[in-house]
Amino acid sequence: MKNFIFGFLATVVLIPIVPLTYLRLGAAEVRGDVRAPSWESRLMEFALHASVTRGAQRIQNPLPHSDEQLIAGGKMYLDGCAGCHGRPGRPARKRIAYAPPPEFAHVGTQYSEPELFWVVKHGIRRTGMSAYGAFYSDQQVWQLVEFVQQMNNLPPAVFDAIQPKRP
Amino acid sequence: MKKFLAGSLCAIIFLAIALAAYLGLGLMDVAADQRPSAREADFMTASLEASVRRRAPQIQNPLANSDDTLIAGGKLYLNDCVGCHGEPGQPPSDFGATFYPPAPQFPSAGTQFSEAQIFWVAKNGIRMTGMYPQGASYSDTQLWSLAAFISRARNLPPAVVKAMQPPPSK
Numbered sequence: 001m002k003n004f005i006f007g008f009l010a011t012v013v014l015i016p017i018v019p020l021t022y023l024r025l026g027a028a029e030v031r032g033d034v035r036a037p038s039w040e041s042r043l044m045e046f047a048l049h050a051s052v053t054r055g056a057q058r059i060q061n062p063l064p065h066s067d068e069q070l071i072a073g074g075k076m077y078l079d080g081c082a083g084c085h086g087r088p089g090r091p092a093r094k095r096i097a098y099a100p101p102p103e104f105a106h107v108g109t110q111y112s113e114p115e116l117f118w119v120v121k122h123g124i125r126r127t128g129m130s131a132y133g134a135f136y137s138d139q140q141v142w143q144l145v146e147f148v149q150q151m152n153n154l155p156p157a158v159f160d161a162i163q164p165k166r167p
Numbered sequence: 168m169k170k171f172l173a174g175s176l177c178a179i180i181f182l183a184i185a186l187a188a189y190l191g192l193g194l195m196d197v198a199a200d201q202r203p204s205a206r207e208a209d210f211m212t213a214s215l216e217a218s219v220r221r222r223a224p225q226i227q228n229p230l231a232n233s234d235d236t237l238i239a240g241g242k243l244y245l246n247d248c249v250g251c252h253g254e255p256g257q258p259p260s261d262f263g264a265t266f267y268p269p270a271p272q273f274p275s276a277g278t279q280f281s282e283a284q285i286f287w288v289a290k291n292g293i294r295m296t297g298m299y300p301q302g303a304s305y306s307d308t309q310l311w312s313l314a315a316f317i318s319r320a321r322n323l324p325p326a327v328v329k330a331m332q333p334p335p336s337k
Contacts, residue, residue: 007174008181015182024210026217032292033300047190054193097292097299123199123265128297130265131200 032097041099048124052115055122059114063142067158073147074154074162076140081148084128088151088159099127104151116145199267211268215293219280223287230311237327240316243309245331248273248317251297255320255328266297273320285314 022028029036063069078087086092086103093103102109109116120141123131132141189195202208230236245254251263251270263270271278278285289310292300301310316323 001170003168003170004174004177007171007176008178009174010171011175011178012182015179020210023214024217026214026219026221028214028218030215030218030222030294031300032294032296032298033302034291034294036294043190047193047195048197050191050193051195051197052193055198098294122201123267125197125199125201125203125267126295127199128266128299129199130262130297131198131267132265133200134261134265 034098036098044099049110052111052119056112056114056118059117061113061117061142061145063139063146065146067155067161069143069146070150070154070158071161072140073143073145074158076136076144077147077151078162078164080132081144088154097128101128104148108152109148113142113145113149116148117141120144199265202267208268216279219284219288223281223284225281226283228282228286228311228315230308230315232315234324234327234330236312236315237319237323238330239309240312240314241323241327241331243305243313244316244320247301247304248313255323255331268296270297273317275321277321278317280318282311282314282318285317286310289313 077085084101086105088105090105092106095101095103111119117138119129120136121131121133121138123129136144196203241255244252249260251260251266253260253263253270253272253274255274257274259272259275260270263272280288286307288298289305290300290302290307292298292302305313
C-alpha cells in the first residue's frame with residue numbers, strides 16, 4: 001500500500017513538470033501563422049464553449065427583437081467587428097492566424113445570444129478578442145449580438161439600411 | 168514495484184479525469200478582462216520569450232541604420248500598430264489593454280526583443296494572442312523598417328519624430 005501511494009504521488013508531481021518544462025524552455029510553437037493540430041484546437045474550442053456557457057448562465061436579453069435593433073447592431077458591427085469577423089455579403093477570407101476569428105457571415109455561430117453577450121463584453125483570453133465592455137454599453141452589446149445571430153438571415157430592409165451611404 | 172506502477176497508473180487516470188472535468192465543466196477562466204495570477208502571467212511571458220529567442224533568426228537588420236529607415240517604419244507603425252500598441256508621445260492605448268495578454272506599449276515600455284526578433288514576431292504573429300501575422304500584408308523590407316522603429320520607439324532621434332508629424336488621422 002505504501003508503494004501504491006508513493007507511485008501515485010510521484011506521478012501526480014512529475015506529470016505537470018513535463019508540460020511546464022516544455023513551455024519554459026521555449027519548445028512550444030508560438031507563430032500565429034502556423035496551424036495548431038486539430039486535436040488541440042478542438043479541445044480548446046470545447047473548453048472555451050463550456051466556460052462561456054458557464055459564464056453566461058444567468059444572462060438574459062432584455063431587448064425586444066426588431067429591425068431597429070438589428071440596424072443599430074449592424075452599423076456597430078460594420079464599424080468595429082467586420083475588420084476581423086468579415087462583412088455579410090462578402091466572400092470569406094483565407095485566415096491561418098491562430099486562433100482564427102470566426103467569419104460569422106459564412107460560418108454563423110453556435111453560441112446563444114447570452115453567450116455572445118458575455119464574449120463581447122469580457123473578451124476571450126489568449127485570442128484576438130478583446131473585452132468591449134469598456135467601450136460599449138450593455139444595450140449596444142445586445143444590439144450587436146442580435147445582429148451577429150441573424151447575420152445570415154437578415155431582413156432585406158435591414159441589409160439595405162446598414163450599407164454605407166455613398167455620397 | 169508492481170504496487171508502485173499501479174499507483175502511478177491510477178494517478179495518470181486521475182489526472183486525465185481531473186483535466187477533462189476542469190475543461191468540460193467550463194472551469195477554465197476565459198474572460199480577457201479578468202487577469203490570471205501574476206505567477207501564471209509571468210510564467211507564460213517567460214515561455215513566450217524563450218520560444219521567440221529559440222526560433223527567431225539571429226541576424227542583423229539588413230536595412231541601413233538611418234533616419235530614413237526609422238521614418239519609413241514609423242509611418243507604417245502610425246498606420247497600423249498604434250491602435251493596440253500605443254502612439255509615441257500619447258498615453259498608453261486603452262484598446263490594447265482590453266486584450267489578454269495585453270498588447271505591449273512600445274513607446275512607453277520599449278521591448279526586450281532584438282530587431283530580428285521583432286521582425287520575426289511581426290511577420291509570423293504570435294499564437295494565442297491578438298498579434299496577427301503581418302507577413303501577408305507587408306514586404307520583408309517594410310517589416311525590417313518597422314522593427315528598427317519599434318526597437319528605438321522610446322528613444323527616437325528628434326529629426327525622425329519631426330518627420331513623422333503630423334500623424335495620419337486614424
